[in-house]
Amino acid sequence: MITAGIDMGAKNLKVVILRDGQVIASSLIRVGFDTQEALDEGLQHALAEVGLSKGDIQRVVATGAGRNSVPGADDAVTEVRADSAGITHISPTIRTVIDVGAEEGRAVRCNAQGKVVDFAINEKCAAGAGAFTEAMARALEVPLEELGALSLKSQQTVPMNAQCAVFAESEVVSLIHARTSKEDIARAVHDAIASRITSMARRVGVEKDVALVGGVARNKGFVDSLRRDLDMDILVPPDPEFVGALGAALIAAQGA
Amino acid sequence: MAETTDVMRWQTKPLECWRLAKEIREQYYRNYAQAREKGGLRWVGGAWSFGAIPCGLGDDVYGLTSEPYGATIAFNKDLALECQEAAEKYGFARDLCSYMRNYWGSVLLNKYAWGGPFPKPDFVWQDHICCSHAKWYQVVSELEGGIPYFCIDVAVGPYHERTDSRVEYMVGQMHDGIQWLEKITGRRYDDEKLIEAVKNEIRCTSLWAEICTLNKAVPAPLDEKSMYSLYVHLVLNRYTPEVVSFYQTLRDEVKDRVANQIAACPTERCRLMTDTQPPWAFLKIFRYMESYGAVSIGSLYTYGLMGIYDDQPDGSWGAKVTPMERGVAIKTRDQALRAYAEWTLAKPLWQHFYNPALKSRMMARLAREWQVNGVLLHYNRGCEGLSIGIAENRLALLKEGFPVMPFEGNMGDEREFDDTRVMSRIDTFMETLGLRKLY
Ligand code: SF4
Numbered sequence: 009m010i011t012a013g014i015d016m017g018a019k020n021l022k023v024v025i026l027r028d029g030q031v032i033a034s035s036l037i038r039v040g041f042d043t044q045e046a047l048d049e050g051l052q053h054a055l056a057e058v059g060l061s062k063g064d065i066q067r068v069v070a071t072g073a074g075r076n077s078v079p080g081a082d083d084a085v086t087e088v089r090a091d092s093a094g095i096t097h098i099s100p101t102i103r104t105v106i107d108v109g110a111e112e113g114r115a116v117r118c119n120a121q122g123k124v125v126d127f128a129i130n131e132k133c134a135a136g137a138g139a140f141t142e143a144m145a146r147a148l149e150v151p152l153e154e155l156g157a158l159s160l161k162s163q164q165t166v167p168m169n170a171q172c173a174v175f176a177e178s179e180v181v182s183l184i185h186a187r188t189s190k191e192d193i194a195r196a197v198h199d200a201i202a203s204r205i206t207s208m209a210r211r212v213g214v215e216k217d218v219a220l221v222g223g224v225a226r227n228k229g230f231v232d233s234l235r236r237d238l239d240m241d242i243l244v245p246p247d248p249e250f251v252g253a254l255g256a257a258l259i260a261a262q263g264a
Numbered sequence: 265m266a267e268t269t270d271v272m273r274w275q276t277k278p279l280e281c282w283r284l285a286k287e288i289r290e291q292y293y294r295n296y297a298q299a300r301e302k303g304g305l306r307w308v309g310g311a312w313s314f315g316a317i318p319c320g321l322g323d324d325v326y327g328l329t330s331e332p333y334g335a336t337i338a339f340n341k342d343l344a345l346e347c348q349e350a351a352e353k354y355g356f357a358r359d360l361c362s363y364m365r366n367y368w369g370s371v372l373l374n375k376y377a378w379g380g381p382f383p384k385p386d387f388v389w390q391d392h393i394c395c396s397h398a399k400w401y402q403v404v405s406e407l408e409g410g411i412p413y414f415c416i417d418v419a420v421g422p423y424h425e426r427t428d429s430r431v432e433y434m435v436g437q438m439h440d441g442i443q444w445l446e447k448i449t450g451r452r453y454d455d456e457k458l459i460e461a462v463k464n465e466i467r468c469t470s471l472w473a474e475i476c477t478l479n480k481a482v483p484a485p486l487d488e489k490s491m492y493s494l495y496v497h498l499v500l501n502r503y504t505p506e507v508v509s510f511y512q513t514l515r516d517e518v519k520d521r522v523a524n525q526i527a528a529c530p531t532e533r534c535r536l537m538t539d540t541q542p543p544w545a546f547l548k549i550f551r552y553m554e555s556y557g558a559v560s561i562g563s564l565y566t567y568g569l570m571g572i573y574d575d576q577p578d579g580s581w582g583a584k585v586t587p588m589e590r591g592v593a594i595k596t597r598d599q600a601l602r603a604y605a606e607w608t609l610a611k612p613l614w615q616h617f618y619n620p621a622l623k624s625r626m627m628a629r630l631a632r633e634w635q636v637n638g639v640l641l642h643y644n645r646g647c648e649g650l651s652i653g654i655a656e657n658r659l660a661l662l663k664e665g666f667p668v669m670p671f672e673g674n675m676g677d678e679r680e681f682d683d684t685r686v687m688s689r690i691d692t693f694m695e696t697l698g699l700r701k702l703y
Contacts, residue, residue, distance in 0.1 A: 126696075
């Protein structure tokens with residue numbers, strides 16, 4: 009059986025194609041103004057990898073912020089359920105999954121069957137989500153991809169108090185004027201997000217094993233801060249941004 | 265046979281007294297606005313103020329309670345924004361009680377939510393338990409050109425710890441208040457009218473508890489969104505015979521619905537409860553949940569803002585036996601004030617001001633006895649008073665095994681409510697409760 013999981017996120021669209029429960033293709037496309045175009049392109053990309061066409065897909069399940077605007081999907085599930093299904097497939101011992109994407113951070117506690125026990129999602133504020141790191145990278149004038157590696161070179165902890173991206177940016181500017189090194193500021197940024205994410209995760213009760221998924225999991229500096237803050241090891245799967253799409257594809261395969 | 269189609273599981277029909285409820289409410293606001301034309305007096309004060317006491321000044325004395333007035337404004341998004349901006353322009357901070365800001369804005373704009381200029385009150389009759397209470401009307405008194413202002417401090421501790429001296433402290437202030445009312449209005453005070461008004465208020469708040477207790481039935485005869493329009497008379501003019509009669513009619517109708525399994529929500533499969541005032545401009549969330557078969561059967565807020573409860577002989581929670589039913593004599597001013605103070609101190613929503621654990625216990629009890637499957641907690645940034653300790657309540661409910669979904673918002677300021685995010689969060693919560701959209 010061939011199924012597809014489509015994660016229509018705030019910034020990127022992720023597609024995972026499964027054949028009999030095994031991943032055979034995936035793709036990631038930036039979502040612009042035209043979501044339909046991104047969807048066609050994303051599916052096309054993934055299908056072309058394995059020489060399939062749309063007609064070969066038997067079931068499609070959508071997830072992500074734009075899940076209800078995926079035409080042709082057989083079903084839509086929330087990110088929380090998709091993350092839970094995806095991560096317990098990758099590592100059945102995971103009980104807490106933390107997902108940090110562009111606009112949202114969420115923590116999900118699940119049981120051995122991948123069923124959601126409790127969840128928490130950050131509120132309106134972008135602090136604690138990927139958009140925050142982007143804004144901070146801009147303020148530091150470093151490419152986003154380099155922010156993680158930069159922070160790992162930090163020599164000291166610098167506290168950052170601001171709760172919101174707007175105030176944090178002015179705090180970063182003050183730190184720059186105080187001649188704080190970029191490395192230390194980068195770490196301060198990651199520590200600040202990690203502390204927001206940790207307090208959100210603690211609201212659902214952090215139960216081992218813990219996994220981090222979503223695009224921000226690629227940021228090594230943030231992973232390091234979160235490990236320190238939670239004071240425990242965290243599993244980062246090889247393709248952390250695809251876990252939601254994988255979960256959706258698995259749910260499609262179950263016919264749920 | 266109550267079950268119907270797959271989606272519509274239960275029979276339903278509109279409430280017969282709905283129209284009457286609407287008429288009484290509209291009349292209340294009209295009465296206040298037109299009081300002067302009839303040679304009467306107007307007072308303003310909080311919904312919890314001892315509204316039966318000014319009744320002793322005569323039948324032509326009309327009140328305007330501020331929280332429901334603030335909620336009326338909140339329901340009208342455009343007016344609410346106008347009021348909030350007026351309050352902010354005046355210099356009031358945005359994180360203050362949003363009902364209070366709506367009310368102040370309405371006074372500053374000189375715009376009555378029911379049309380025309382804001383009718384100027386003759387005096388303020390207030391009580392104080394939340395930090396905003398006394399300050400609210402200090403400002404109103406100033407904005408209205410220094411109208412006389414009396415405030416009764418009711419923060420004497422939780423009901424189970426009450427002592428004679430604590431009750432006496434309240435009764436003493438009430439006696440002083442009556443003398444003050446006579447002085448500022450130049451009217452002679454009529455104790456008979458006071459006694460009748462106090463008895464009416466006790467009857468109404470007991471009847472409401474009885475009505476809420478009937479909602480333990482499956483399917484629930486009332487849904488919370490509708491209850492908002494039904495409880496409102498308790499925070500407007502609960503001391504009048506019309507309102508007693510309304511709640512008797514409603515109680516009888518709800519009893520009939522229970523006997524015939526008439527549901528408020530025909531899709532009921534899952535029973536939820538909420539907490540604190542809802543985001544008034546977004547009541548559509550309740551109808552949205554019904555598309556999943558989830559009905560909010562009420563909350564400690566809807567039930568206990570005014571309803572008075574007690575342990576029943578079978579150990580369950582239900583309406584408190586009134587002093588009249590217990591044969592307590594209420595024949596003099598002092599007896600009436602004493603009964604009034606005692607009765608009011610039992611208000612469920614006064615208890616958590618002293619300790620969130622008291623509220624957690626009541627919430628868990630409500631969830632168990634009303635057979636609730638999940639809880640939505642509104643972390644209401646607009647009301648510090650009712651949100652105190654809500655995160656503690658969440659933990660306590662989780663410990664009791666109830667799934668809980670918190671969401672942030674503001675009862676009166678829609679700028680602090682993220683519509684799309686909350687709907688999406690509800691989708692997630694419904695999914696975790698094993699529910700799928702029915703339509
Ligand atoms: S904050 Fe809440 S309890 Fe306090 S006055 Fe405002 S509405 Fe009432």
